[in-house]
Structure formats: structure tokens, C-alpha cells
Amino acid sequence: MLPFHHLLLSLLLPRLTTNPINPSSPSHSHHQYPVPRLYTPNTTSPDVLESFTSLSIELSSFPSYAGNLSHPNYFSKTLLTNLAHLSGSPPYIRVGGNTQDYALYSPSLTVALNGTINPARSPDYPTSLTIGPSFFESYLTLGDNIRYTHGLNFGLGGNISHHPQAWISLLETVGLVCDVLTKGNGTKLYMWQYGNEPDLYSTSAQGPVRSREEWDEVRYVRDWRNGTAAIERVVRERCPELGGGRGRYLGPDFGGVGNRLSARKAWEVGLNEGGEIGLFSTHKFISGAATPGVTLQHTLLNHTVTKRSVDAHVVEYDAIRAKDPSVPPLVFGEANSLYNQGRPGLSNTFGAALWGVDFQLYSASVGFKRVHMHQGTNYRYAAWQPVETEIATKGTKAPYYAAVFVAAALGDLVRRSARVLSLSPDGSTAGSEHEAVYGVYTHAGSVLARLVVVNMRGYNTTVSGDGLEPYPPSDVPERPVREYTFQMDWWGDCDRKIAVRRLMANGSDAITGISYDGWTYDWEADEGRPVRLGNVTVGETVEVHGGLVSVKVPDSSAVLLDFEG
Ligand SMILES: *[C@@H]1O[C@H](CO)[C@@H](O)[C@H](O)[C@H]1NC(C)=O
Ligand SMILES: *[C@@H]1O[C@H](CO)[C@@H](O)[C@H](O)[C@H]1NC(C)=O
Ligand SMILES: *[C@@H]1O[C@H](CO)[C@@H](O)[C@H](O)[C@H]1NC(C)=O
Ligand SMILES: *[C@@H]1O[C@H](CO)[C@@H](O)[C@H](O)[C@H]1NC(C)=O
Ligand SMILES: *[C@@H]1O[C@H](CO)[C@@H](O)[C@H](O)[C@H]1NC(C)=O
Ligand SMILES: *[C@@H]1O[C@H](CO)[C@@H](O)[C@H](O)[C@H]1NC(C)=O
Ligand SMILES: *[C@@H]1O[C@H](CO)[C@@H](O)[C@H](O)[C@H]1NC(C)=O
Ligand SMILES: *[C@@H]1O[C@H](CO)[C@@H](O)[C@H](O)[C@H]1NC(C)=O
Ligand SMILES: *[C@@H]1O[C@H](CO)[C@@H](O)[C@H](O)[C@H]1NC(C)=O
Ligand SMILES: *[C@@H]1O[C@H](CO)[C@@H](O)[C@H](O)[C@H]1NC(C)=O
Numbered sequence: 001m002l003p004f005h006h007l008l009l010s011l012l013l014p015r016l017t018t019n020p021i022n023p024s025s026p027s028h029s030h031h032q033y034p035v036p037r038l039y040t041p042n043t044t045s046p047d048v049l050e051s052f053t054s055l056s057i058e059l060s061s062f063p064s065y066a067g068n069l070s071h072p073n074y075f076s077k078t079l080l081t082n083l084a085h086l087s088g089s090p091p092y093i094r095v096g097g098n099t100q101d102y103a104l105y106s107p108s109l110t111v112a113l114n115g116t117i118n119p120a121r122s123p124d125y126p127t128s129l130t131i132g133p134s135f136f137e138s139y140l141t142l143g144d145n146i147r148y149t150h151g152l153n154f155g156l157g158g159n160i161s162h163h164p165q166a167w168i169s170l171l172e173t174v175g176l177v178c179d180v181l182t183k184g185n186g187t188k189l190y191m192w193q194y195g196n197e198p199d200l201y202s203t204s205a206q207g208p209v210r211s212r213e214e215w216d217e218v219r220y221v222r223d224w225r226n227g228t229a230a231i232e233r234v235v236r237e238r239c240p241e242l243g244g245g246r247g248r249y250l251g252p253d254f255g256g257v258g259n260r261l262s263a264r265k266a267w268e269v270g271l272n273e274g275g276e277i278g279l280f281s282t283h284k285f286i287s288g289a290a291t292p293g294v295t296l297q298h299t300l301l302n303h304t305v306t307k308r309s310v311d312a313h314v315v316e317y318d319a320i321r322a323k324d325p326s327v328p329p330l331v332f333g334e335a336n337s338l339y340n341q342g343r344p345g346l347s348n349t350f351g352a353a354l355w356g357v358d359f360q361l362y363s364a365s366v367g368f369k370r371v372h373m374h375q376g377t378n379y380r381y382a383a384w385q386p387v388e389t390e391i392a393t394k395g396t397k398a399p400y401y402a403a404v405f406v407a408a409a410l411g412d413l414v415r416r417s418a419r420v421l422s423l424s425p426d427g428s429t430a431g432s433e434h435e436a437v438y439g440v441y442t443h444a445g446s447v448l449a450r451l452v453v454v455n456m457r458g459y460n461t462t463v464s465g466d467g468l469e470p471y472p473p474s475d476v477p478e479r480p481v482r483e484y485t486f487q488m489d490w491w492g493d494c495d496r497k498i499a500v501r502r503l504m505a506n507g508s509d510a511i512t513g514i515s516y517d518g519w520t521y522d523w524e525a526d527e528g529r530p531v532r533l534g535n536v537t538v539g540e541t542v543e544v545h546g547g548l549v550s551v552k553v554p555d556s557s558a559v560l561l562d563f564e565g
Helices: 059-066 074-087 133-140 164-181 217-238 263-268 296-300 303-323 350-365 398-410
Strands: 027-034 053-058 093-096 103-105 113-116 128-131 148-152 189-194 249-254 277-288 330-339 371-375 418-423 435-442 447-455 481-487 496-504 541-544 548-554 557-562
Touching: 027 435, 053 059, 053 330, 053 398, 059 093, 059 113, 059 133, 074 398, 093 330, 103 164, 133 164, 148 164, 164 189, 164 217, 189 217, 189 277, 217 249, 217 263, 249 263, 249 330, 263 303, 277 296, 277 303, 277 350, 296 303, 296 350, 303 330, 303 350, 303 435, 330 350, 350 371, 350 398, 350 418, 350 435, 350 447, 350 496, 350 557, 371 398, 398 435, 398 496, 398 557, 447 481, 447 548, 496 548, 541 548, 548 557
Parallel strands: 027 481, 053 093, 053 371, 093 148, 103 128, 148 189, 189 249, 249 277, 277 330, 330 371
Antiparallel strands: 113 128, 418 435, 435 447, 447 557, 481 548, 496 541, 496 557
């Protein structure tokens, strides 16, 4: 048995009254994690790419998120800048999603976008839409250092006999994106994406765009190659400075690993025979907004679900890599908690932010190089609502804090890259469903930079766990606190204080009042700029002593031990 009793506990600032880390509250369990000194892999580099925590914005919502040249969306710009300060570079933005496969271009449209919502197909986004010339202004509003992937229409634009106008529109769009993103000082066009979730084209719940009989991997690959060849002809004319199509596409962006088309098979029949795909992109939603049995604790605050769900993509990728060692790096090109835009009371809660931390760090630990969290106006899982609408208030939402925490955990990736190691408790894996623990290493795995604990046991701050009616002050249930000890046999004799930064809210059902290291990024505080709250503990430290360090973590919260700061 190791001597835990002499370990320093969290230091509490005396002015605080609402600190949930009360030393007198019961420590319900104690978890010990051995931490290796080095994380040096034997195969390909597990370092993540810069801007690991990135974004995907629904094409039809992009004008709302970004604004236009006369009305830039400064709120979005501020929230992106916050992440850039933590990561060294702003999130990469992929503009696309289901609506990229419905969008047609009209040079005479006087507004950025004219969409028609058909509630029978989707109540959340238009399933028929036209974009005009001013749509492309949105690429110029969020700052010069953002890199974009533009999602092109393959759904309508890829079957010429079905929709000849969409083919013309596709080629015109390529030229317009060239004009806006590749001129001036350096290109902001990172990649193209031709088609969103083509594995679902013949089965889509929003209406199939291919016939069940004809749509298979061979047909997909033939059409994709034919379409990208045509796109490249436009690129050579309109933005030759891009230097050709090699490595310039995100793909195949399938919606899952068990759908009608298989990415493995598409790869085998020559999807990337020209080397156009620069990142192997796949999409992940943990479950569905309307799927029976989905709850915060059972589905999102459940590491077993996240692990199983992400692992299935690694199995697919590894199978492809076994046959083609040159398959490009793996990313989630679109991901979030619950498909169909999330469920209120789940996807917009602090619990979903904790899920987002676990999901992103776990993905990094199994080889994902970047994760694009999907966004859309009025979407329940959005990191922020960019504009005021009839059904949602403009503001920073809980999932934004997951991006902040993940960015902080990985550190400035421009200065030095990082890799993530998933840590297991000593002895058994019991309890691992309720928490996730990670080590972040820099310098090619030779320096332990940070440790992360995500305690995913639910704790409700409202009577029904729905974020609505707070407990009366006299009746607030006790919030359990768990103690986590890290065992670093290699540490040596020196004692050292380590900075503690917490991702905190009143409970997993909270939808407001979230903070990271005492900072709020809420719209109401200062329009998204960081504001230090006066009611949250900051400046906490823990001490490494004899190679051991312990930290207390209240249920429904996450903590970062920062060896660098
Ligand atoms: C790499 O290391 C892992 C974990 O130690 C091991 O399971 C795997 O077999 C190793 N792979 C190679 C190619 O050595
Ligand atoms: C720019 O955005 C504003 C505010 O949404 C809108 O009123 C204006 O029409 C837009 N301009 C163009 C050229 O689309
Ligand atoms: C938008 O589309 C609708 C339906 O097709 C049409 O009635 C309307 O005139 C269009 N608006 C503009 C500004 O083009
Ligand atoms: C172009 O970009 C480079 C690198 O970001 C910068 O150093 C240079 O000042 C820029 N030039 C202009 C004219 O903006
Ligand atoms: C393409 O469109 C035509 C005309 O609508 C249709 O007959 C054909 O089945 C479509 N092809 C695929 C692969 O769905
Ligand atoms: C391939 O692309 C060309 C244009 O580049 C088009 O005319 C032709 O119909 C396409 N073929 C198929 C099978 O889609
Ligand atoms: C977590 O997920 C696993 C796998 O689906 C399930 O067996 C378990 O019951 C879930 N835990 C909770 C607390 O719902
Ligand atoms: C929180 O509330 C939800 C919804 O009512 C409930 O299912 C869950 O068990 C509660 N969690 C705790 C820890 O009390
Ligand atoms: C969180 O709890 C504190 C103290 O119990 C309370 O003052 C505050 O209003 C709560 N915040 C939210 C968003 O409910
Ligand atoms: C701290 O203050 C913020 C802003 O007023 C509030 O949203 C949050 O709930 C407070 N937190 C606590 C623990 O009192």
C-alpha cells in the first residue's frame, strides 16, 4: 500500500464559498494510475496535427457563423481567436455537411443563401438551397489565418443525367472558391471535399439521391474520380497556384463504418489511385437525438460507449492501411454527440462538454490527427449560436468549453506537437466507464507535459436533471469528489508544484455557468472574450512528492495538471 496520507490535497483559496472541492466532502473512491516516463511509439508518429480541435460548419449555416464583409460575425471571430491563443493556430474550418450536397449556385441571387426548409426532410436545415456570389464573402470575415476546406456538391452535382444544372454549378463554385481563398497573401484553401457521406446517398433519411440498385463502391469511385478530374481542370485554370490535386482532398467522409458503402472497399477499387486524398476523413456521431434509450449518463458520459464507437473507425482504417501503407492520416472530418443536430438537455449540457473532452482526447490517443466538431445555427450540439433566432439565443454554449479544454490540454501545437496516451488504472479497469485519464507528451513522446482526468459521473444541479429547476439551497445533494493519484516511478527525489486547471460547472445538467481555469467565454460576459470569474477557484497547485501526485476531482468535472505552467 502506498502512503497516500502525506500527499498534499488541493489548495483552496479562502475567499471561496462555492468551491465544490470541499476537503470535508467524502472521497468516494481512490484511483491510482501509473504514468510512463516516455511515450515513444513503434510505428507511425502519433503526434496530432496543428489545430487538433477543429470545426465543421454546416454549409447552409456558414453565412450566419461568419457574416459577410459589411457585417462580419465578430462573436465567431472572437471565439476562434480564443482557441488560436491556446493552440497556436485557429481551428481549421470545413464548410460542408448534408447541405453541401443540396447547394446550387446562382450568379443572380442577391442574397448569400436562399434555402427552403422541408420539415418532412429536416426541420433544421434547408434541403433545397441556392447560394449567390455574396455567400463566398463569408470566407473573408473571420481572419486571415484560418484554413478552410470547402465541401462541393456531389449529391446532385455528381449525377449529370439527373441534374445537369448541378454539374455546371459545381464547376462554377470551384472557380469562386479559388477566387476568394487562393488570391492575395498565401492560400486559405486547405482542401476540397467532394461529397458528404456518399455512403448514405441511396439510403439517406433526408431523401436518397442515388438509386439503391446502382449505387455501390465501384460506381461511387468512378463518379468521384470523374468529378474530381473536372474540378482539377477548373483549378488549373482559376487557381494554378494550388499546385494540382495531389493531397488536396479530404475523403471519403463516409457517415459511418457499417453503411451501404464500405470505405475499405472504395479504397480497394481505386478511390485514391491518383493520390488526391490528403487526409482520410470519416464521420462520427455517438448516437442519435431520437434514438431510444439515449441518456447523458448511459450514452455520452460513458467512456465505454465512446471507446467502442471510435475504435470501430480505427479497425476500418487499420484494415485499409494493412493493404495500402500509404493511406493518408486519419481525421474525423465531422463529429458531434448525437446525429440529427443533438438533443436539448443532452447535447447542450456541461455533460456533453465532458463527453467532448473524452471523445477528442480518446480519438487523439488512437491515432486521429484532427477532429472537426460539427456546428450549425440552432443545432443543439453547437459550440456557439452565432446569431439570435426565434428558437435559440446567441451565445457560447457548453460544447465550446470542450474545445477550450482540449486546446489547453494539447498546448501550442505550432510551437511543438503533442501526442496523447490513454492511461489505465493500476490492476483492473474497473470504473473506467465513468472516467477517462490521459497523458499528453511533447518532444516526440519524451516529455510529459500534462495529465487529464475526466470524471464523468453525473451530478445534477437541478431537481429533474433537465437544467430547469435548481435545488433549493437547503436541499442541494452532496457532490462526490474522487481522488486520483498518479504514480511516476521515474520522477526522482525533487518535489515540485504542478498547476491545476479545472473545467467546471454546477453539474452535468448545467447549460450555463461553465468555466475553464476560472475563465468564462460567454457572450453575456464580454461578447466571447475571456473573463476571469470571481467565484471560481484559480491558482490551485498540487505537489509531486516521491513520484506521486494526487488531485481531487468532483463528479462531472475535468482537471488538467499542467507540468509546464
Ligand atoms: C507496438 O506496440 C504495441 C504496444 O506496446 C504492440 O501491441 C504492438 O504489437 C507493437 N507493434 C509493432 C509493430 O511492434
Ligand atoms: C450582409 O449581411 C447583412 C446582415 O445579415 C445583410 O443585411 C446584407 O444583406 C448582407 N450583404 C450581402 C451582400 O449579402
Ligand atoms: C428564394 O426561393 C423561393 C422559393 O424558391 C423564392 O420564392 C424566392 O423568391 C427566393 N428568394 C430570392 C431572394 O431569390
Ligand atoms: C504575407 O504573409 C507573410 C507570412 O505570414 C507575412 O510575413 C507578410 O508580411 C505578408 N505580406 C503582406 C503584404 O501582407
Ligand atoms: C442518375 O440519375 C438518373 C436520372 O435521374 C437515374 O436514372 C440514375 O439511376 C441515377 N444514377 C444513380 C447512380 O443513382
Ligand atoms: C464525367 O465527366 C464529364 C465532364 O468532365 C461528363 O461530361 C461525363 O458525363 C461524366 N461521366 C459520368 C459517367 O458521370
Ligand atoms: C455504458 O455503456 C456500456 C456499453 O454500452 C453499457 O453496458 C453500460 O450499461 C453503460 N453504462 C451506464 C451507466 O449506462
Ligand atoms: C440526473 O437527472 C437525470 C434525468 O432526470 C437522471 O436520469 C439521472 O439519474 C440523474 N443523475 C444523478 C447522478 O442523480
Ligand atoms: C451555481 O451554483 C451557485 C451556488 O450554488 C449559484 O449561485 C449559481 O447561480 C449557480 N449557477 C447556475 C448557472 O445555476
Ligand atoms: C459564477 O458566476 C457565473 C457568472 O455570474 C455564474 O454563471 C456561475 O454559475 C457562478 N458559479 C458559481 C459556482 O457560483
